[in-house]
Amino acid sequence: MNIPQGLFYSSSHEWIKIEGEKVTLGITDFAQHHLGDIVFVEVPELNSEVNVGDSIAVVESVKAVSEIYSPVSGTIIAVNEELEESPELLNEDPYKNYIAVIEVSNEIETEKLMSAKDYEAYCIEEEKK
Amino acid sequence: MTKLIFEKHIAEANTFELPPLEVPEVGLSETVPEHLLRENATVIPEVSEVELIRHYTELSNRAYGVDNGFYPLGSCTMKYNPKINEWASRLPGFAQIHPYQPRETVQGAMQILYELGKMLGEITGMDHFTLQPAAGAHGEMAGVMMIKAYHNKRGDFKRTKMMVPDSAHGTNPATANVVGFDVIEIKSNDRGLVDLDDLKAKMSDEVAGLMLTNPNTLGLFEEEIQEIAAVVHEGGGLLYYDGANLNAIMGICRPGDMGFDVIHLNLHKTFATPHGGGGPGSGPVGIKDFLADFLPKPIVIKKGDSYSFDYDRPDSIGRVKNFYGNFGVIVKAYTYIMAVGSEGLKDACQQAVLNANYLRYHLQKKYHIPFDRLCKHEFVITARNQMESNHVATLDIAKRLMDYGYHPPTVYFPLIVKEAMMIEPTETESRERLDSFIAAMDEIAREVRENTQIVLDAPHTTVIGRVDEVTAARSPIVKWEE
Structure with missing residues (x-):
């Protein structure tokens, strides 16, 4: 399982990369693996406002439909529209193929997120369930 | 595989002769504005009446309902319709x-x-x-x-x-x-x-x-x-x-x-x-x-x-x-x-719950049951044992059940259980029928260990084999084209 260092991870299996006030968001390798073949991605609307915990995107696989939640508040300043045409990109490389970029409006609550090491332990626990 | 009705089309295969109108005929262009009229005829397949009947009768023979056999689809109560x-x-x-x-x-x-x-x-x-x-x-x-x-x-x-x-x-x-x-x-x-x-x-x-x-x-x-x-x-x-x-x-x-x-x-x-x-x-x-x-x-x-x-x-x-x-x-x-009557409704409920628990008790020997206690009308089993031993998933088991003549149960639901199979037998099934379903599930569990490929390649007896669900979902073809 691929869990890159330097990213923050949520308990609902999103990753974020923080660069100043800009946060890039996607789903983890664990998430794409458990969803299976992804067949549809609904990306967020550009310039829309999001709050912590809002559902901002929908990922659909042959098994299930999952909502993607934002761990930060802010404005959507970029979306990966390529995913709408080629949802399989999330299976191929979920870290290169981000879902959205958010310009944050509040301080990022990184203490509610996990480091790569903590997330790995979390995934091992999840796997046992 | 049967041809689509569009592929069976024979031009003017079905010509009806209508008696002459008793009132003066009015052309479409005289009553409907031009921009609303079609330029080309609609593509409606033409076959003779008997070929049409054969086409749909053949399709209807492939349908599977509770009148054909056991249909244990959870949360959908596929009970017999008197x-x-x-x-x-x-x-x-x-x-x-x-x-x-x-x-x-x-x-x-x-x-x-x-x-x-x-x-x-x-x-x-x-x-x-x-x-x-x-x-x-x-x-x-x-x-x-x-x-x-x-x-x-x-x-x-x-x-x-x-x-x-x-x-x-x-x-x-x-x-x-x-x-x-x-x-x-x-x-x-x-x-x-x-x-x-x-x-x-x-x-x-x-x-x-x-x-x-x-x-x-x-x-x-x-x-x-x-x-x-x-x-x-x-x-x-x-x-x-x-x-x-x-x-x-x-x-x-x-x-x-x-x-x-x-x-x-x-x-x-x-x-x-x-x-x-x-x-x-x-x-x-x-x-x-x-x-x-x-x-x-x-x-x-x-x-x-x-x-x-x-x-x-x-x-x-x-x-x-x-x-x-x-x-x-x-x-x-x-x-x-x-x-x-009111007693009959109560009896139906009790029988449905009894049937579900009978199945649960017998299936737990070969299959993992995440919440293994007295259930109501349905219960959830998983393919965890089969995944761990032979990488066989719920989907494979569901497909293999079709070869045994059963409609598969609800699969991958509820979402909170991995590899879920949700089984609801309903009240109208006899103990003999439940026993034959249990036997089929036990046999599949044995095949998973001893003849894995037959399960992975299932179904073998249906008109269409394993469907490529990923391509079907990613690039669906929903319209017939010549």
Whole structure:
């Protein structure tokens, strides 16, 4: 399982990369693996406002439909529209193929997120369930 | 594989000669504006009548329903539809009436509407029913619209959220969303039931209500239903009952007594009317007295011995379907209830629960059961053992079941259980039939260990083998082209 260092991870299996006030968001390798073949991605609307915990995107696989939640508040300043045409990109490389970029409006609550090491332990626990 | 009807097309294979018109012929271009007329003829396949009959007869031979064999689809109660229901619904007095007929000439039909509402009220403990909604999800929408109307009428506009457990049917959050609520998910605890602490933490004056299925989609009864109801009611919300699993408690206990305020039923599940392609469905909605003003209109009322429609209901959410619901289905459900009687309904429920527990007990020997305790009408098993030993998934087992002549159970649902298979046998299956299903499942478990590939490549006996679901979902071809 691929869990890159330097990213923050949520308990609902999103990753974020923080660069100043800009946060890039996607789903983890664990998430794409458990969803299976992804067949549809609904990306967020550009310039829309999001709050912590809002559902901002929908990922659909042959098994299930999952909502993607934002761990930060802010404005959507970029979306990966390529995913709408080629949802399989999330299976191929979920870290290169981000879902959205958010310009944050509040301080990022990184203490509610996990480091790569903590997330790995979390995934091992999840796997046992 | 059979050709599509489009591929069987033979130009002018079916030429009808109509007698000459008795009135002067008027050309289309003289009556329809030019920009609305087609330039090219529509592509409608032409075959002779006998070829058409053969085509659809061949397709119908491939259909699989509960009249063909065992159909253990969880949360859908694919129970046998007694044929007396068909007889009753086809009586000329029901089948050949028109909704615009004068009321005094259709009093019998109106009596059926009135009395079925009363009977459903008695079975569920609700005060009033509307029979308008065309199926379950439609009923959910009507029910949630009444919840919204109730809060709005009280001037309580803050309640913009609807709570739904993570084990819920997908229609519940979808309904809440369609009616304009934001959905809050409530977690299940380690016993597969609503996590009361999570519910308490999420209940607030912004929450309109909780949509709950009891027993839930794991086939487990929400034992803390009274506490759940208290939390929701004390917070000012209403409690909504998804009636998909009513078969599990029918005649034993009633949603109305548990504290539910609004409920929908699926007549095509619990009350033995046709399901799926045999439909249409019917999704009556029941409510407690304090919500009566919001019912869809019109409602049937009885004065003396005569029945009439009451349209004078200013707070009604309005009509949700043309005319009065899927009337033929209503007649079938009425017939079922009258045929089996109150003892029969109770007996059906007990037999359904017994059958489910019999299957669960025998399947646990080869399959992992995440919540292995007494269940109601259905239960969930998983392919965990088979995944660990031979990388065989639930999907493979479901496909292999088709080779044994069984319709697969619901798979990959509920979402909170990995590799789920949700099995609901219903009351009408004999012990012999259940034993043969258990034998097939045991045989598949043996094949997984000893002959894995035969399971991975299944189905082998069907007209179409393993479908490429990924390509079908990513690049669907939904239109015929030459």
